[in-house]
Amino acid sequence: MQHLTTVKDLRTFVRESRAKGKTVSFVPTMGALHDGHLALVRAGMDCADICIPYIFVNPAQFAPHEDFDSYPRTVEADLDKLGVAGVQAVYLPKGKEDVYPEGFATTVSVSGVSEPLEGAFRPHFFAGVATVVTKMLLRSLPDIALFGEKDWQQLQVIKRLTADLDIPVEIRGVPIVRDENGLALSSRNAYLDEEQYRTALSLNRTLFAMADKVRSGQDQSEIESWGAAQLTDAGFEKVDYCTIRNASTLQKTNDNSDDTLRILAAAWVGKARLIDNVAA
Ligand code: AMP
Numbered sequence: 001m002q003h004l005t006t007v008k009d010l011r012t013f014v015r016e017s018r019a020k021g022k023t024v025s026f027v028p029t030m031g032a033l034h035d036g037h038l039a040l041v042r043a044g045m046d047c048a049d050i051c052i053p054y055i056f057v058n059p060a061q062f063a064p065h066e067d068f069d070s071y072p073r074t075v076e077a078d079l080d081k082l083g084v085a086g087v088q089a090v091y092l093p094k095g096k097e098d099v100y101p102e103g104f105a106t107t108v109s110v111s112g113v114s115e116p117l118e119g120a121f122r123p124h125f126f127a128g129v130a131t132v133v134t135k136m137l138l139r140s141l142p143d144i145a146l147f148g149e150k151d152w153q154q155l156q157v158i159k160r161l162t163a164d165l166d167i168p169v170e171i172r173g174v175p176i177v178r179d180e181n182g183l184a185l186s187s188r189n190a191y192l193d194e195e196q197y198r199t200a201l202s203l204n205r206t207l208f209a210m211a212d213k214v215r216s217g218q219d220q221s222e223i224e225s226w227g228a229a230q231l232t233d234a235g236f237e238k239v240d241y242c243t244i245r246n247a248s249t250l251q252k253t254n255d256n257s258d259d260t261l262r263i264l265a266a267a268w269v270g271k272a273r274l275i276d277n278v279a280a
Contacts, residue, residue, distance in 0.1 A: 002089040022049035026142035031055040032072035032187035036177040054091035061128030202234030240266040
């Protein structure tokens with residue numbers, strides 16, 4: 001597996017792959033790889049001849065009070081997993097000076113879809129994500145880039161920005177990978193102790209139960225209040241949101257027959273802020 005660490009290496013690798021008639025997919029990650037990330041890599045290997053994952057813990061998407069410093073960093077284990085998966089090359093930007101050199105002054109900001117939910121609770125977050133993803137797509141110019149449905153709103157923001165900025169890359173979503181109890185895999189699950197893990201399980205169970213209630217025609221506001229109460233009763237200390245939205249715009253809708261509804265929640269247990277979502 002080749003380690004590409006400079007933009008020049010990355011571009012040369014992509015150009016030479018293309019010259020051999022090969023298609024290229026790209027999988028952005030912040031490392032601490034688990035089976036959710038590896039599902040993206042496998043999907044990337046299935047849909048293109050060459051899949052290039054990258055690992056970069058992006059400081060621009062963390063607020064000063066958030067967990068940038070303590071975010072799990074397991075690069076050696078990550079590289080082992082990518083090697084076992086059969087990846088031919090991984091992109092490892094050298095650090096924040098490489099991505100945000102002195103004088104860096106540009107921010108990509110997506111209005112509309114990035115404003116509610118995560119955008120409301122983490123105001124810096126989507127600008128940080130949109131800026132780094134734009135840079136990384138322009139650095140690599142792959143045929144396809146893959147993102148997890150786990151971060152549903154992020155996926156919609158990235159689809160919006162690539163369409164708006166005419167970035168010639170197809171964006172594909174990959175379904176959420178869950179553990180045997182239904183908890184969506186997340187690098188932040190490493191923060192959970194046993195009791196918090198039990199609380200965490202109520203997140204996916206509540207969302208799936210809410211989806212059943214939507215299908216049976218119940219009132220959306222009542223379902224949302226019920227869902228938030230379930231999470232609090234199960235031990236979540238704070239529920240940022242637990243809501244039913246149009247799947248692409250993330251706006252509220254009271255129409256249960258809308259066949260593109262998504263139910264999304266974010267809630268705190270201990271120092272972990274967990275997010276999850278399901279189709280309704
Ligand atoms: P992260 O390293 O957490 O920024 O995630 C990198 C990519 O992996 C993002 O596109 C995430 O949506 C995706 N991802 C993370 N966890 C999962 C999961 N459990 N299932 C599917 N995709 C995931």
